[in-house]
Amino acid sequence: MVFGQVVIGPPGSGKTTYCNGMSQFLNLIGRKVAVVNLDPANDSLPxxxxxxxxxLVKLSDVMIEHSLGPNGGLVYCMDYLEKNIDWLEAKLKPLLKDHYLLFDFPGQVELFFLHSNAKNVIMKLIKKLNLRLTxxxxxxxHLCSDPGKYISALLLTLSTMLHMELPHINVLSKIDxxxxxxxxxxNLDFYTDVQDLSYLQxxxxxxxxxxKYRKLTKELCEVVEHYSLVNFTTLDIQDKESVGNLVKLIDKTNGYIFASIDASAVEFSKIAMGAPDWDYYRYPFFSHATILTLWPTSTHTKGPRGFLGLMSYHRCFAHGNDDYQTRESVVKSSAGERPLDMDYRRDSVWFTHPYGTKDFENMVEAAEL
Incomplete structure (x- = not known):
């Protein structure tokens, strides 16, 4: 399992400087780092x-041969890289054993939310090489000093997040x-938390x-707040404490912090907890199933107790230390029984459980008394 970062952002945001500083920092803390330059326009690498x-391909040659401008040439280069992904895979395979990867991408924003070439390259590498990337x-x-530019940056960030479909960290670079x-x-928290954007008005x-663009600005701010996905962390690449805090955050998102867990500790935790009595792969989560949401109540009711499960009979029951009662009503349809108005993030934890049909019928009858 190989971990790494996909470094993206508008031109001039400091991607190349970031890769240079981040690689030095990671080397200092004992990680072997390999920087992969995927920006064909960057011919002076620090x-x-x-x-x-x-x-593989040079932007200058593409522009001359196909009479393209810089942006069109970059799109062509990304398309060419996608079609020749085997070249990149062959170059990466010797590094997979013990290297942490940094991918330095071009800054042209259309590559990440108008075209899918760059995204396709990343997804193919993840699937074929089992990469864990953030x-x-x-x-x-400095865009924070201009409300209009800041809102534009928020929209670009949101669009990129939705398009890339990766664990994502947004960074305000050059914070110094x-x-x-x-x-x-x-204050700075207002710009990093991205809340109450109406104050920008x-x-x-x-x-x-x-x-004169007041209404448009208001609508754009509401779009960003509606998704509630965008926030920022800050970075001064010359400050080792700032870089260290960012590395910790990245390690959490791509799972690197769990890579060094000793196998014996994992086995011990399995023994301590006991063997699970469900199989995620044998019993699918949502296959023609009906979910009943439940919540603890102080009123003692008859019936089984415990945690919420998805049963072989395609209904749910409560079984555990607290008393539970059904919260949502259930209606019948052509596709089976379905719950109404369920908030699964608040009311339930789902997993499969291979109980027999008759046993479960008895549990449901007891729970409904």
Whole structure:
């Protein structure tokens, strides 16, 4: 199992500098790092890369041969890389045993939410090489000083998150220069937490050019808040404490923190907890099943107790230390019985349980008394 980062973000956000500083930091803490440059327009690398896309295709050659501009040439290069993914896989295989990977991607935003080539490259590598990757999306912190630019950055970030479908961390880079283009209207937490964006409206109203777009700005802010996915962490790549905090966060998202757990400790925990009495693969989660949500109550009721399960009879029961009673009503349809108005995040924990049909019928009858 190999871990790594997919470094993305708009041009000028500091991706190459990030890869250089991050590789140095990871080397200092004992990790062997391989930087993979997948930006064919980056011909002056400050770091030593293990793999360089220029060995496969060069942007300058593409632009001349096909009469393309820089953006069109980059799209062509990503398409060419996707069609020749075997080349990249062959280059990566010698590094998989003991290296942590950093993928340095181009900054053209259309590659990540208008075209699917870059995403397809990442997904093919994940499936074929069993990679565990986190997308690190860099945004220049100075955009916070302009409400209009900040909202644009939020929309770009949200679009990229939805398109990439990876564990995702958004980073305000160059945080040490955040006020170099002007003083912030709010404290830093406002920009990192991305909440109450309506306050930005007051700042925009002061600009006569932005005032006429008041309704549009309001709608865009509501879109970002509706998804409630975007937030930021801060980074000063020259500050080792800042880089260390970011590394800890990335390690949590891609699972690296669990890679060093000793196998004996895992086996001991299995023995301590006992063997599970369900099989996730043998008994599927949602195969023609009906879920009844339940919640603990102080009223003592008859019937089995415990944790919520998905039964072979395609209904659920409560069985555990607390008393439970049914919360939602159930209706019948052509597809079977289904619950109404269920909040599975709040009310239930699901897993399969191979009880016999007759035993379960008795449990349901007892629970319904």
């Amino acid at each position: 770091y030593e890369c293990a793999i360089n896309i220029e060995d 997308a690190v999306h860099l945004v220049d912190a 220069l955040i006020e170099s283009y002007g003083k912030l209207a709010f 007051h700042s925009l109203d002061k600009d006569p050019h932005s005032a």
